[in-house]
Amino acid sequence: MSDIIKQKLWDIIAHHTSDNEAEWLRQKGSSTPLELMTAFVAAPRFLTKKIVTADEQAQAALNLEIPGFSVNGWSLVRLSRVWLLTQLDPSDKEEYVKNIETLFDTAEMNELVALYSALPLLSYPDQWLFRATDAVRSNMGFVFDAIALHNPYPEKYFSELAWNQLVLKTIFNDKPIHFIEGLENRMNEKLAMTLSDFAHERWSAGRSVPAQVWRLVGKHMNASLLNDMQHLFDSANEDDRKAAALACAESGFPSANYLLAKYTDLEKTVKSGALTWADLEH
Amino acid sequence: MCLNHNDTANPSHFEQSEEALNAPAHRDIAWNDYKDLIKGMRFFDPHIHMVSRTTDDYQAMNQAGIVALIEPAFWVGQPRTGLSSFKDYYSSLVGWERFRSSQFGIKHYCTMGLNSREANNEPLAEQVMEILPLYIYKEGVVGVGEIGFDDQTPAEEKYYRLQLELAKDAKLPVQVHTPHRDKKKGTERSMAIALEHGIDPSWVIVDHNNEETVKSVLDQGFWAAFTIYPFTKMGNERMVKVVEQYGPERIMINSAADWGISDPLAIPKTAALMKMRGISDEAIRLVTYQNAIDAFGKSGQIDVTDFEAAYAVDQTEKFHGNSILRGGQQPAPVKDFLVIK
Numbered sequence: 211m212s213d214i215i216k217q218k219l220w221d222i223i224a225h226h227t228s229d230n231e232a233e234w235l236r237q238k239g240s241s242t243p244l245e246l247m248t249a250f251v252a253a254p255r256f257l258t259k260k261i262v263t264a265d266e267q268a269q270a271a272l273n274l275e276i277p278g279f280s281v282n283g284w285s286l287v288r289l290s291r292v293w294l295l296t297q298l299d300p301s302d303k304e305e306y307v308k309n310i311e312t313l314f315d316t317a318e319m320n321e322l323v324a325l326y327s328a329l330p331l332l333s334y335p336d337q338w339l340f341r342a343t344d345a346v347r348s349n350m351g352f353v354f355d356a357i358a359l360h361n362p363y364p365e366k367y368f369s370e371l372a373w374n375q376l377v378l379k380t381i382f383n384d385k386p387i388h389f390i391e392g393l394e395n396r397m398n399e400k401l402a403m404t405l406s407d408f409a410h411e412r413w414s415a416g417r418s419v420p421a422q423v424w425r426l427v428g429k430h431m432n433a434s435l436l437n438d439m440q441h442l443f444d445s446a447n448e449d450d451r452k453a454a455a456l457a458c459a460e461s462g463f464p465s466a467n468y469l470l471a472k473y474t475d476l477e478k479t480v481k482s483g484a485l486t487w488a489d490l491e492h
Numbered sequence: 493m494c495l496n497h498n499d500t501a502n503p504s505h506f507e508q509s510e511e512a513l514n515a516p517a518h519r520d521i522a523w524n525d526y527k528d529l530i531k532g533m534r535f536f537d538p539h540i541h542m543v544s545r546t547t548d549d550y551q552a553m554n555q556a557g558i559v560a561l562i563e564p565a566f567w568v569g570q571p572r573t574g575l576s577s578f579k580d581y582y583s584s585l586v587g588w589e590r591f592r593s594s595q596f597g598i599k600h601y602c603t604m605g606l607n608s609r610e611a612n613n614e615p616l617a618e619q620v621m622e623i624l625p626l627y628i629y630k631e632g633v634v635g636v637g638e639i640g641f642d643d644q645t646p647a648e649e650k651y652y653r654l655q656l657e658l659a660k661d662a663k664l665p666v667q668v669h670t671p672h673r674d675k676k677k678g679t680e681r682s683m684a685i686a687l688e689h690g691i692d693p694s695w696v697i698v699d700h701n702n703e704e705t706v707k708s709v710l711d712q713g714f715w716a717a718f719t720i721y722p723f724t725k726m727g728n729e730r731m732v733k734v735v736e737q738y739g740p741e742r743i744m745i746n747s748a749a750d751w752g753i754s755d756p757l758a759i760p761k762t763a764a765l766m767k768m769r770g771i772s773d774e775a776i777r778l779v780t781y782q783n784a785i786d787a788f789g790k791s792g793q794i795d796v797t798d799f800e801a802a803y804a805v806d807q808t809e810k811f812h813g814n815s816i817l818r819g820g821q822q823p824a825p826v827k828d829f830l831v832i833k
């Protein structure tokens with residue numbers, strides 16, 4: 211990991227801490243692994259409860275180092291915990307991995323959130339793959355969010371199977387998929403088809419799916435998905451109709467264009483750029 | 493208790509007197525009969541084992557005004573066979589159970605410790621003591637507990653003492669479990685040992701008191717907790733009398749609801765009963781809410797704005813999509829509907 215990112219994180223921390231708090235962190239950050247790990251656990255006893263805001267410049271600097279990485283909305287404790295992890299010496303791989311695994315094994319909820327938030331910054335990124343997929347299995351909403359939303363780790367390291375699971379579970383849990391880093395880059399046909407099955411189940415049960423999830427199918431449009439588009443165009447929900455229009459427009463599938471042409475108003479707003487997926491991001 | 497009725501004029505010690513029958517030790521009250529009496533009251537249950545309770549309980553507790561609770565580490569009904577079971581249990585207290593509770597708008601704290609029964613398995617107890625420091629410094633851990641005596645064996649004493657030292661180092665209050673059998677002696681012994689270790693009695697909550705133990709506990713400056721657990725511990729009618737006699741200072745009530753027949757609504761029901769008996773609102777507030785916060789708040793881990801502000805918020809808004817409220821479930825009880833959607 212680059213020293214630049216450690217420094218950038220520290221700059222944000224320094225902005226939000228008192229002299230005593232900063233001194234405590236600095237001291238713990240340069241102590242033995244055991245003391246550092248204890249500090250990771252005990253951080254809420256020494257740091258004030260507050261939410262961190264990084265100004266645009268600081269945020270851009272983080273992004274430059276690790277695309278998609280962001281600390282906005284984090285608590286000071288979470289940020290400080292992540293920073294402490296970056297201070298662990300990675301030169302002895304076995305020791306380093308053991309220490310991080312111990313923290314995972316004994317972590318409470320907020321510690322898990324910090325650990326998963328830190329994955330993009332840790333050394334030996336492949337080592338954490340199982341842990342990361344385990345977080346997707348977590349029933350604790352905050353833990354799930356820490357890996358699924360605003361975290362660039364899954365995009366980079368998840369297999370297609372694990373990635374699709376993450377996206378589907380986000381939808382299943384009624385969370386906004388546009389907060390998933392790399393959503394566009396990792397769209398795939400299997401995901402589009404599974405999503406269609408999922409929507410059919412929900413429809414049969416008299417339930418609905420959030421309109422923006424159809425952004426995942428446009429590029430993989432086929433005859434079966436086209437039936438879903440028709441279903442959406444027939445929906446009483448305006449967002450569903452907009453989603454169908456957007457998905458058809460970006461499909462390049464001739465029958466989809468033909469279908470869209472039947473809905474002239476929608477076609478116009480999509481083609482003029484007046485309607486985009488951003489309008490359905492809620 | 494087995495009643496042995498006979499016709500002698502001089503009743504046996506075990507017989508229930510006429511007076512006792514007219515003044516039962518415990519009374520259950522239906523929600524509709526007491527909900528108005530406790531309207532607007534806020535409760536803090538400083539001892540309840542939620543891992544053994546259902547979501548129905550969480551819903552009912554939230555509805556009855558319980559805004560925060562403490563889950564002490566205890567034994568789970570059968571002995572654990574290895575360290576991993578302890579680890580997973582401790583992790584669940586600060587992880588899954590804390591989260592589950594949050595889904596019902598109830599702030600969840602816990603105390604961490606090696607319970608007295610399992611202290612008797614010394615090889616395992618030794619290993620547990622090694623990992624315990626990892627847990628007691630965690631966020632939301634408000635004490636070392638519940639620790640103390642069960643059979644009052646030398647092993648129990650050994651680990652009780654070690655954990656008192658741990659609490660001292662970590663600057664945490666101590667939640668003391670007093671034994672079911674030979675309670676009076678066990679309670680005295682627990683207090684004497686705590687004092688011997690130089691622990692300030694105002695940092696020690698002595699739990700499961702009864703009429704026989706309370707005076708000494710209060711006289712020595714400890715907090716006296718009462719468990720409303722019909723049949724084996726205190727009944728709520730008896731509890732009201734204790735508060736009438738001793739006043740509200742340094743007294744707190746808990747449910748200790750667990751896997752046995754117990755009542756997660758013990759606190760609101762007892763509050764209602766106190767109200768019926770004319771105990772002042774302020775005294776009720778102290779023994780069902782504030783005293784617990786003052787005692788365990790010494791840990792520095794209780795921020796009342798976490799639950800006083802969150803009271804009566806819309807859960808669906810606060811706890812965005814999650815696994816307890818799967819696909820559109822409602823957090824509030826809707827038990828009157830036949831149709832399940």
